[in-house]
């Protein structure tokens with residue numbers, strides 16, 4: 110039996126792809142299906158500039174973030190101190206040469222990601238949840254244009270369509286916007302999901318309809334035994350030949366115990382949902398590049414998602430960024446009543462080299478990893494699930510998995 114730990118988009122996609130290859134698969138989670146990061150993200154399937162989210166390199170940018178008042182990045186000082194070794198590696202990996210290499214490695218994932226979503230969504234009968242019209246990246250600042258165009262050119266070389274809009278074209282494309290922007294990139298080959306939490310649950314329903322099983326339990330009970338793996342779950346002791354760690358921001362709870370020193374950190378993010386108001390409904394999601402937030406028209410209202418917060422995963426929510434961006438968003442768009450009593454908080458699972466960890470754990474038979482998808486876990490879930498399933502059954506992977514191997518940290 111193959112036991113997948115974690116029923117977010119990564120675990121569910123892996124389960125579906127393994128099951129499709131004839132394996133006996135069970136999912137295990139302690140909190141139901143798709144109720145963490147995979148529930149509360151901004152819903153974007155990002156096929157854009159093919160760059161990872163890097164550590165800032167310009168001194169002016171670093172100083173701006175150091176002030177802890179920019180809505181694009183907030184940090185908790187004690188967390189930053191604890192994360193220092195990770196941050197140094199992250200900073201080093203963000204130099205131009207490394208970013209070029211990382212971009213080359215991750216590009217094939219992004220090129221294929223949307224097709225892989227369509228494939229699973231069709232089987233699960235949720236193709237309609239994937240909105241095909243892309244999204245807009247907006248800026249008020251004409252000086253950012255030149256840099257943005259470098260990304261547009263890179264995406265074009267990889268075969269991805271985009272167009273650049275001026276103020277008048279933006280107003281025509283999104284008449285609900287009340288503010289004037291200098292320019293926008295319309296990422297036409299991207300897509301969005303109108304309710305990411307339901308989407309993951311529908312993929313899970315397909316897994317169950319195909320004969321897959323779900324087990325409630327705590328992954329931290331995992332033990333290696335003579336011929337495989339054992340876990341004390343709610344239904345009792347379960348045994349598995351193979352275990353896949355797909356626990357998102359909680360993956361370190363397992364890999365550390367088995368001696369793997371993977372540089373791993375969490376970037377937290379918040380969202381708030383608002384009712385639709387007359388003339389206040391966007392046609393496609395938008396990203397405010399100047400303030401780092403997303404406004405996405407979801408099934409039941411507009412979702413405002415914040416950028417990066419460095420704070421301990423389990424520390425109580427500190428939604429200061431959301432407080433800063435809410436008035437900006439309200440002046441851009443007529444937002445209705447807040448739908449939540451308090452902001453939703455989620456954790457993005459991040460490696461220091463900005464690439465996911467997909468493959469066999471080098472020192473343990475039957476232990477496999479699929480985590481660390483950071484800002485792009487929804488985007489990359491189906492393709493990552495496919496690659497790991499292909500590796501596990503000795504099939505030629507659709508994308509070379511070499512760069513994503515856990516062995517790179519040994």
Ligand SMILES: Cc1cc2nc3c(=O)[nH]c(=O)nc-3n(C[C@H](O)[C@H](O)[C@H](O)COP(=O)(O)OP(=O)(O)OC[C@H]3O[C@@H](n4cnc5c(N)ncnc54)[C@H](O)[C@@H]3O)c2cc1C
Nearest residue numbers: 117119139145146147150151153328357378485486487488
């Ligand atoms: C604000 C925000 C906006 C985002 N926007 C986007 C976006 O637009 N597009 C995009 O591609 N990505 C986006 N992301 C990132 C994306 O959401 C994540 O990368 C992705 O959801 C990670 O999926 P996962 O399956 O690895 O983890 P998760 O969805 O977090 O799933 C991990 C699972 O492990 C389970 N678990 C944890 N500990 C245990 C345990 N001890 N025992 C059993 N089960 C356990 C949890 O209950 C959970 O179900 C965003 C993230 C945030 C926070």
